[in-house]
Amino acid sequence: MPQSARASTSSRDKLHLDSFVPYRLSVLSNIVSMSIAHTYEREFGLSIPEWRVIAVLARYPNLSAIEVAERTAMDKVAVSRAVQSLLAARRLVRTYDKGDRRRSMLRLSAAGRAVYTRIAPLALGYERKLLNALSASDRRALDRLIGRLMERARLLDHLDGKGS
Amino acid sequence: MPQSARASTSSRDKLHLDSFVPYRLSVLSNIVSMSIAHTYEREFGLSIPEWRVIAVLARYPNLSAIEVAERTAMDKVAVSRAVQSLLAARRLVRTYDKGDRRRSMLRLSAAGRAVYTRIAPLALGYERKLLNALSASDRRALDRLIGRLMERARLLDHLDGKGS
DNA sequence: TTGCGATAGTTTCAATTGTAACCATTGAAG
DNA sequence: CTTCAATGGTTACAATTGAAACTATCGCAA
Numbered sequence: 424m425p426q427s428a429r430a431s432t433s434s435r436d437k438l439h440l441d442s443f444v445p446y447r448l449s450v451l452s453n454i455v456s457m458s459i460a461h462t463y464e465r466e467f468g469l470s471i472p473e474w475r476v477i478a479v480l481a482r483y484p485n486l487s488a489i490e491v492a493e494r495t496a497m498d499k500v501a502v503s504r505a506v507q508s509l510l511a512a513r514r515l516v517r518t519y520d521k522g523d524r525r526r527s528m529l530r531l532s533a534a535g536r537a538v539y540t541r542i543a544p545l546a547l548g549y550e551r552k553l554l555n556a557l558s559a560s561d562r563r564a565l566d567r568l569i570g571r572l573m574e575r576a577r578l579l580d581h582l583d584g585k586g587s
Numbered sequence: 588m589p590q591s592a593r594a595s596t597s598s599r600d601k602l603h604l605d606s607f608v609p610y611r612l613s614v615l616s617n618i619v620s621m622s623i624a625h626t627y628e629r630e631f632g633l634s635i636p637e638w639r640v641i642a643v644l645a646r647y648p649n650l651s652a653i654e655v656a657e658r659t660a661m662d663k664v665a666v667s668r669a670v671q672s673l674l675a676a677r678r679l680v681r682t683y684d685k686g687d688r689r690r691s692m693l694r695l696s697a698a699g700r701a702v703y704t705r706i707a708p709l710a711l712g713y714e715r716k717l718l719n720a721l722s723a724s725d726r727r728a729l730d731r732l733i734g735r736l737m738e739r740a741r742l743l744d745h746l747d748g749k750g751s
Numbered sequence: 752t753t754g755c756g757a758t759a760g761t762t763t764c765a766a767t768t769g770t771a772a773c774c775a776t777t778g779a780a781g
Numbered sequence: 782c783t784t785c786a787a788t789g790g791t792t793a794c795a796a797t798t799g800a801a802a803c804t805a806t807c808g809c810a811a
Contacts, residue, residue, distance in 0.1 A: 438707040440642050440659065444714050445619045447733050450660045452616035454740040455609045470767090478604050489789065495604065496614045500769075503791060525776050525789040543602040549743070550608050556739035557732065565732050568725060569611050575720035576618040579713070634797090652760060664799070667761060689759040689806050 459549050463542050468512075472497055472505040474542065477514065477531065481539040484530040487520075491529065514538055623713050627706050632676075636661055636669040638706065641678065641695065645703040648694040651684075655693065678702055 440446050456471065463469045469477070475495040480486060483494070492502045506529065509515040514535035520526040531539065554562050604610050620635065627633045633641070639659040644650060647658070656666045670693065673679040678699035684690040695703065718726050 436704070436708045436711065437646075438642055438711055439646060440639065442730075443710070444718065444729070444733075445616075445623055445710075446639075447730075447737070448612070448616045449620050451733055451737045451740060452609075452612040453660070454737070454744060456613050458740065458744050459609055475604065475610075478602055482601075482603060487789075496617070498769080499790065500792095504768090507791090523777070523789090527790080540600070544600050546607070546609075547600065547602055552743055553736060553739055554608065556735045561728075561732060561735075564725075564728055565608070565736075566606075566611075568721065568729050568732070569608075569615055571720045571725075572717060572729075573611070573615045573618065575717055576615060576622065579716055580618060580622045653758085662799080663760065664762095668798090671761090687759090687807070691760075 455553065459546055462545055462549070466545075467538055467542065469538070469542070470505070470508075472501050473509055476502065476505045476509060476529075477535060477539050478543070480515070480529055480531050481536065481543070485528045487526045487528060509535065619717065623710055626709055626713070630709075631702055631706065633702070633706070634669070634672075636665050637673055640666065640669045640673060640693075641699060641703050642707070644679070644693055644695050645700065645707070649692045651690045651692060673699065 460471050460474075463474050472495075475497060476491055479491055479494045483490075486494070488502050488506060489499060491497075491506075492499045495502070497505075506515060506517070506527075510517060512534075514532055516530055516532050518528045520528055554565075557565065624635050624638075627638050636659075639661060640655055643655055643658045647654075650658070652666050652670060653663060655661075655670075656663045659666070661669075670679060670681070670691075674681060676698075678696055680694055680696050682692045684692055718729075721729065
């Protein structure tokens with residue numbers, strides 16, 4: 424079998440990490456996340472999960488833990504831990520649903536809201552500085568592209584393999 | 588003090604996780620990475636760091652551990668661990684530089700190359716399926732946008748705060 | 752030579768995270 | 782009324798990761 428097409432690594436099978444989109448996305452996302460995370464860790468002792476919980480509760484008060492998980496793309500264990508440390512820091516108030524006592528109802532305390540109103544501008548400021556690298560139309564394009572890719576990635580994920 | 592402008596969260600300070608670019612990037616990147624990681628974990632028992640080391644050594648043989656770290660955006664501890672488990676699995680060969688015996692020289696064994704030639708097409712196949720969500724010109728745009736953002740993110744990172 | 756700061760890489764220990772098992776409550780079925 | 786599967790959430794334990802300290806070698810200087 425001379426230069427078998429099956430066994431040889433044809434040029435289109437070559438993978439350059441530098442131009443491999445999943446790799447590039449991962450590196451970009453890590454730099455960005457760590458940059459922001461560093462800000463609110465330093466200033467408020469918040470971890471990323473904690474910050475996400477605060478952000479979503481600022482927008483949608485009285486969610487249950489599971490609803491928070493859905494909106495933040497975290498799993499319920501991560502939410503549970505973030506909620507516990509936020510409760511301990513008195514940045515959150517938890518009550519339980521009358522009529523379904525499994526269901527918690529979470530909202531920010533005054534202290535929690537204060538944290539939010541101080542961090543949100545920092546986070547948005549970082550985003551703005553980041554997006555300054557792009558023209559207005561590029562920014563719109565970016566949004567659209569991320570949306571499309573997210574949709575497709577979820578589809579692929581559910582189609583094959585781990586579609587639990 | 589009726590609707591104090593200072594204390595209230597003005598509309599441009601509001602942060603919607605759903606439209607916050609750093610958050611969207613992070614979610615997208617996680618879905619994508621885990622989807623691919625799942626494939627090579629299942630089929631070859633490779634972790635993400637191990638896969639990255641293999642990918643870069645397939646392209647550039649005889650790198651030292653630190654050079655691998657630079658090209659994969661991993662830190663040297665992660666590289667050290669990945670290298671150890673790849674050595675144990677006999678997928679890597681390590682020699683030491685004559686003349687500087689601190690410096691290792693890493694390259695794939697035959698088994699390592701075999702793993703590479705089987706995974707690379709899977710990874711590229713995934714990328715292709717993902718990018719099928721986009722037109723050719725959108726794909727070019729995506730590449731350009733990621734590049735610009737990466738550059739800007741690194742700049743911002745080094746400017747302020749943690750510029751170690 | 753000896754000494755010393757820098758570089759390559761490893762080890763150690765603590766913190767974070769992920770998985771699975773678990774407890775409590777609910778709702779519906781018998 | 783019991784029983785039992787499903788749901789909300791927590792706990793326990795193992796695996797991963799990160800930061801800092803450590804070892805070994807090198808290059809240069811006195």
